[in-house]
Amino acid sequence: MKQxxxxxxxxxxxxxxxxxxxxxxxxxELTEIKESTMNSYxxxxxxxxxxxxxxxxGKETVFYLKEN
Numbered sequence: 001m002k003q004x005x006x007x008x009x010x011x012x013x014x015x016x017x018x019x020x021x022x023x024x025x026x027x028x029e030l031t032e033i034k035e036s037t038m039n040s041y042x043x044x045x046x047x048x049x050x051x052x053x054x055x056x057x058g059k060e061t062v063f064y065l066k067e068n
Contacts, residue, residue: 008033009041013050013065021064 008031015030016022022030028038042063045051052066 006041008037009045012038012041012045016051016063016065021062023060023062027063 011031011033012027015027019026019030024035024038024042027033027042028035031038033041042051042053046053049066051063053061053063055061
């Protein structure tokens with residue numbers, strides 16, 4: 001697994017590992033990262049193939065660690 005360089009990215013991955021599937025809202029509450037920053041980091045983590053996402057209802061998307 002590639003290792004992200006950002007402390008914030010590591011924090012996001014830690015929360016996903018600890019809690020399993022989380023919405024962006026839940027991640028924002030757990031980490032206190034700004035929403036614009038969270039959006040950017042989640043996009044990067046998906047591109048880096050560390051995180052996957054699935055839309056579950058309406059506008060809500062769930063994020064989780066990608067399995068190797």
